[in-house]
Amino acid sequence: xxxxxxxxxxxxxxxxxxxxxxxxxxxxVKSDQPMVSVETAKAxxxxxxxxxxxxxxxxxKAGDIAHIGAPLVAYEGESDSQDSGTVVGKVExxxxxxxxxxxxxxxxxxxxxxxxxVRALARKLTVDLAMVTPTGADGLITASDVQRAxxxxxxxxxxxxMRGVRRAMAQNMELATAEVASATIMDDADIESWPAGSFTxxxxxxxxxxxxxxxxxxNAWYDSEKIGRWVLKRIDIGIAxxxxxxxLVPVLRNCGERGADELKGALxxxxxxxxxxxxxPEELRANSITLSNxxxxxxxxxxxxxxxPTVAIVGAGRxxxxxxxxxxxxxxxxxxPLSLTFDHRAVTGGEAGRFLNAVIADLQRPD
Numbered sequence: 001x002x003x004x005x006x007x008x009x010x011x012x013x014x015x016x017x018x019x020x021x022x023x024x025x026x027x028x029v030k031s032d033q034p035m036v037s038v039e040t041a042k043a044x045x046x047x048x049x050x051x052x053x054x055x056x057x058x059x060x061k062a063g064d065i066a067h068i069g070a071p072l073v074a075y076e077g078e079s080d081s082q083d084s085g086t087v088v089g090k091v092e093x094x095x096x097x098x099x100x101x102x103x104x105x106x107x108x109x110x111x112x113x114x115x116x117x118v119r120a121l122a123r124k125l126t127v128d129l130a131m132v133t134p135t136g137a138d139g140l141i142t143a144s145d146v147q148r149a150x151x152x153x154x155x156x157x158x159x160x161x162m163r164g165v166r167r168a169m170a171q172n173m174e175l176a177t178a179e180v181a182s183a184t185i186m187d188d189a190d191i192e193s194w195p196a197g198s199f200t201x202x203x204x205x206x207x208x209x210x211x212x213x214x215x216x217x218x219n220a221w222y223d224s225e226k227i228g229r230w231v232l233k234r235i236d237i238g239i240a241x242x243x244x245x246x247x248l249v250p251v252l253r254n255c256g257e258r259g260a261d262e263l264k265g266a267l268x269x270x271x272x273x274x275x276x277x278x279x280x281p282e283e284l285r286a287n288s289i290t291l292s293n294x295x296x297x298x299x300x301x302x303x304x305x306x307x308x309p310t311v312a313i314v315g316a317g318r319x320x321x322x323x324x325x326x327x328x329x330x331x332x333x334x335x336x337p338l339s340l341t342f343d344h345r346a347v348t349g350g351e352a353g354r355f356l357n358a359v360i361a362d363l364q365r366p367d
């Protein structure tokens with residue numbers, strides 16, 4: 001049989017979830033015919049048939065996680081060539097049926113105290129020892145601890161595995177927490193002078209452009225291996241969008257060179273496409289800075305998460321009326337809370353402060 005493996009989907013992605021098969025065993029397929037839809041951290045991608053032939057086997061069913069380089073489809077007949085690739089990347093074709101990719105690595109348990117017998121019991125009962133509260137001497141996990149955890153897990157039912165966007169979000173947050181030296185500063189913008197009908201997101205985008213002009217160091221990518229950075233000239237803002245499937249961050253390109261009307265139309269189109277899961281993969285990557293308007297849902301201040309290689313994210317909280325001092329007198333004003341999280345490996349506190357000052361100054365302009 002000729003084996004077609006899951007090709008490289010780009011952006012360093014190592015896996016994809018099978019969404020829907022468009023072929024079945026025994027089907028005769030043509031080259032470039034849609035064969036399977038898979039969901040990655042970026043988008044739903046249709047993978048075409050690399051060549052014509054008869055399907056002998058499908059590896060995996062809808063909902064399964066397929067790993068890059070693992071068998072995806074087997075064709076009848078002997079392999080006679082090496083395929084150069086498909087529209088989604090390089091395709092490798094093996095000479096024979098190979099074993100399917102193993103499951104993910106077992107949970108790390110290096111710091112967990114348990115005897116070999118207790119570890120064996122945990123494996124038998126499918127209990128992750130990292131979730132078990134030890135009651136033995138010096139933090140030792142006992143058999144009773146494992147059995148108690150197994151009973152609790154049985155009562156609450158099976159785990160709901162995260163898929164697609166939500167799975168990618170979990171992995172990205174783990175990466176950010178492990179790598180980024182994050183720091184957050186907060187302040188308020190007095191927006192009482194805004195004219196009626198002002199579009200908050202447009203004002204925020206313009207303010208971020210002003211901030212990047214004042215402190216370009218926040219419109220940058222950081223390389224943790226080389227300990228270096230790229231300070232980027234073009235301002236491509238990742239817009240955090242809440243969807244039922246999880247968090248998506250489509251990118252609004254070249255914000256510093258586009259007018260308000262053009263940006264407004266592009267922003268509305270991008271948000272609608274994100275919520276419909278129709279954003280092209282190329283518009284979900286390579287932003288230079290990020291904006292999260294979480295205040296449209298709830299919350300005043302936050303510690304937004306910086307996702308490498310970017311070095312900064314601005315969070316906008318809920319607009320509310322507050323009593324503030326104006327000309328040495330109390331006054332009720334509309335205030336927009338702001339939170340700026342930055343990667344302290346690449347950005348100094350002074351740079352972050354000057355950036356935030358420039359953002360606030362732009363937001364407080366009446367026009």
